[in-house]
Amino acid sequence: MNVLSEEHKLTIKAIREFVDQYVRPKARSIDKGEYPRQLLRQLGKMNLLASTLPQDVGGAGADTLTHILIVEELARASPSLATIMEVQSSMLAENLYHNGNKVHREEVVPKLASGEAVGAFTLSEPCCGSDAAAIVTRAEKRGGEWVINGTKTWITSGLYADYFLLFARTGSLEARHKAITAFLLRRSNCIETTPIEVMGVRGTGTAEVKLNDCRAGDDDVVGEVNGGWKIAMWGINMGRLNVGTIGLGIAEEAFYEAYSYAKKRVAFGKTIAEFQVIQHYLAEMYARVEMLRSFIYSTAKMKDSGDPNFPLYAQVAKLMGSRTAVDVVRLAVQIQGGYGYSKDSHLEMLYRDAKATEIYEGANEIILNTIYKFMREKIA
Numbered sequence: 247m248n249v250l251s252e253e254h255k256l257t258i259k260a261i262r263e264f265v266d267q268y269v270r271p272k273a274r275s276i277d278k279g280e281y282p283r284q285l286l287r288q289l290g291k292m293n294l295l296a297s298t299l300p301q302d303v304g305g306a307g308a309d310t311l312t313h314i315l316i317v318e319e320l321a322r323a324s325p326s327l328a329t330i331m332e333v334q335s336s337m338l339a340e341n342l343y344h345n346g347n348k349v350h351r352e353e354v355v356p357k358l359a360s361g362e363a364v365g366a367f368t369l370s371e372p373c374c375g376s377d378a379a380a381i382v383t384r385a386e387k388r389g390g391e392w393v394i395n396g397t398k399t400w401i402t403s404g405l406y407a408d409y410f411l412l413f414a415r416t417g418s419l420e421a422r423h424k425a426i427t428a429f430l431l432r433r434s435n436c437i438e439t440t441p442i443e444v445m446g447v448r449g450t451g452t453a454e455v456k457l458n459d460c461r462a463g464d465d466d467v468v469g470e471v472n473g474g475w476k477i478a479m480w481g482i483n484m485g486r487l488n489v490g491t492i493g494l495g496i497a498e499e500a501f502y503e504a505y506s507y508a509k510k511r512v513a514f515g516k517t518i519a520e521f522q523v524i525q526h527y528l529a530e531m532y533a534r535v536e537m538l539r540s541f542i543y544s545t546a547k548m549k550d551s552g553d554p555n556f557p558l559y560a561q562v563a564k565l566m567g568s569r570t571a572v573d574v575v576r577l578a579v580q581i582q583g584g585y586g587y588s589k590d591s592h593l594e595m596l597y598r599d600a601k602a603t604e605i606y607e608g609a610n611e612i613i614l615n616t617i618y619k620f621m622r623e624k625i626a
């Protein structure tokens with residue numbers, strides 16, 4: 247694509263080499279539950295884990311499109327690793343760099359960007375995922391410190407996190423998002439984590455996180471007291487572009503796997519790629535992948551140019567990226583027939599992983615609500 251500079255092309259080359267050498271051989275063991283901590287450290291060493299951050303805190307001073315290209319390539323081989331990476335970079339490290347205090351920026355961000363420490367974005371609760379403004383985990387001021395109690399669920403990297411960017415209620419339930427504060431908590435004995443078995447994006451350390459009288463100081467508040475919603479949304483808008491990109495990586499990989507299989511598999515005396523129905527499936531898959539790529543890359547550029555439509559386009563990227571992933575990988579499995587349904591096929595894993603992109607970082611029904619809200623403001 248002509249939006250890619252020579253530097254972008256070099257990034258693609260470097261990350262593809264990394265993925266082929268280190269990620270592809272590990273993808274199935276990650277899918278079986280192995281948390282890829284070493285791969286995070288390797289990405290950190292290459293300054294590719296949180297690449298948009300400045301070099302002095304462990305980034306590469308890169309643009310958002312570079313970050314997106316890295317997420318896309320990781321997702322082709324292991325959507326689990328791409329998921330962990332995007333949470334750690336966009337929702338934690340970059341969020342803390344832009345919205346945290348001096349200690350967060352100078353001490354915690356470099357550890358997250360290097361992969362030395364693991365971070366978890368800790369918002370959803372058993373009561374409330376879509377309706378996150380109704381969370382009930384409480385932080386109460388007692389004797390000059392905050393005391394936090396509650397239960398979080400579905401937390402990516404929760405099982406292994408050293409730092410939790412945690413959202414808790416600091417006012418009335420009726421005040422909804424206006425009474426939520428963000429805290430950065432270090433793992434300690436007051437935090438109890440229990441693994442949750444999931445269908446796809448396995449090996450991401452998904453966990454329930456219980457907070458039992460956790461103590462925090464005012465310095466552990468990220469942003470303003472009762473200003474946590476802004477911190478959550480800062481992470482989530484970029485997160486949604488990331489999830490659309492994970493969808494792009496999954497769809498792209500599924501298309502190439504199915505195309506290569508169709509050209510080799512023989513039935514009724516010819517390759518299945520010679521049947522028009524298979525050609526149409528492949529053409530449809532290709533068209534959807536390329537359309538999505540174009541949209542995702544231009545949305546990444548909008549972020550850096552400060553385009554006010556970025557939040558709207560990030561939602562569209564999430565919606566269309568996740569749908570494309572699910573639809574394209576479904577057709578790809580169909581093209582591989584019985585093999586596509588077996589554990590020997592990479593597509594079997596991608597099919598399960600794709601489904602998660604329609605749910606996490608906002609279920610698609612919520613994304614549609616948000617698109618409608620933005621759209622209504624834009625089109626008077």
Ligand SMILES: Cc1cc2nc3c(=O)[nH]c(=O)nc-3n(C[C@H](O)[C@H](O)[C@H](O)COP(=O)(O)OP(=O)(O)OC[C@H]3O[C@@H](n4cnc5c(N)ncnc54)[C@H](O)[C@@H]3O)c2cc1C
Nearest residue numbers: 367368369370374375376400401402606607608609611612
């Ligand atoms: C693999 C995985 C990883 C995750 N990682 C994290 C993480 O790191 N951090 C974190 O905080 N959370 C995480 N989540 C949680 C995720 O964000 C929530 O699952 C998601 O927001 C949906 O919330 P819920 O599961 O409570 O579903 P619910 O809110 O109960 O929704 C159930 C269904 O009802 C629909 N629905 C709800 N309200 C409306 C409405 N107003 N209009 C129309 N439809 C509606 C939803 O769209 C959905 O289809 C993760 C989830 C998964 C599956």
